[in-house]
Amino acid sequence: MTQKVLLAIGTRKGLFLATNSGGDWETTGPHHPMTDVYAVAIDTRRATPRLLAAVTSEHWGPSVAISDDLGATWSEPDHAPVAFPEDTETALARVWQIAPGPASEPDVVYAGVEPSALFRSDDGGVNYQLVRGLWDHPHREKWTPGFGGMAVHSVIPHPTEAGRITVAMSTGGVYVSADGGKSFDASNDGIKAYFLPDPYPEFGQCVHKIAQHPDRPDRFYAQNHHGVYRSDDNAKTWQSIADGLPSDFGFAMVVHPHQPDTIFNFPLTADSMRFPPDGRCRVYRSDDAGSSWTALGDGLPDDFWSAVMRDAMCVDDADEAGVYFGSRSGEVYASRDGGEHWTQVAAHLPDVLSVRAAVI
């Protein structure tokens, strides 16, 4: 039986929703037009999936909008759903990540934000509170903004170990809490920061994305600002898995939903050349946890001078898992066979900042 998939596409000018039941994609939008949608989540822990979209209006500021009818209608609280407490003397710039918590905590939702901080919701993503353990970390005053800002862009709650949560930020690196966010430890051993005097510092790395498979939660993958890594010990230490890639620069890092050793990446030439090598749009897949890589391009274009951002690649949870990515040139591609063949879902959209997909 063909499963119906919802693909949420966050762009620079709003959110687009595409659905597919085995035929053509049907797309609606823009929802929340003229907002940056850096993050979108499809929370499938509910009877009806809840969509959560981080929307930022240049005029009216950042917010998180919720839909419980698959995007037909949206709601936002009157007050700011994510806001820094008064004593921080800080104002929210934008939400970069919305991460539903583990199945055992069905009302917990995390938000990673700019400036670098973590928020937690205990009511399904309506209201959020600052996670003080990260905000009060003594390293915080030494975190510095990268080119894209200073934000917590990766939030990974442990699938089974209550209280364990791993975050990554630009520019600061990976931090892990084992006590529900009361305290965090920098966890960057082995990740290089070539732009610092000490290339292997305790923190300060420009991690672009981290990923984890729920069936293999001690293993992490990371795409760094130059550097691709794997950790086999709960993010304590990291080893390079960049051999076999045409470049160690990029933003996306995605794990196959059913195969913990299968990962997807979209290499870009360099930090100073944010195009795929030779302008060839190619997804790279490893089926052995990064030991070797295969370029996948069937259905993907050459003369492609765009980029894929950190949250603009994802997988769904279908039995025959889909893989998706969107580009800054407004194209979205999908594969139903692990990346062997690709078809275009959409073109001529605004630049794509985030994609998320799930069976509905």
Added chain:
Amino acid sequence: MITVLLPQVLRAKADGQAKLEIDAPDPATLARVLDVVCERYPALERRLRDENRGLRRYVNFYVDGEECRYLGGADTPVAADAEIQVIPSVAGG
């Protein structure tokens, strides 16, 4: 009475009203007027100001025709019969 004129896009957050009549706090400043406005219509607060009560960068407040940034920002004095226009700036693309 102080008058606050809202742009079309924000009127839904104020029961559809384009013009709000505000009793002047004394002495009145733009910030104090906004306090009254946002207490009456809480959904306006985060669209006009951030959580530090800083004025949104691309929202302009004209006090009797003068853009408040050239007066005193949020501390701009507001006369008892002043008109405050809230106008989104021309920005983005």
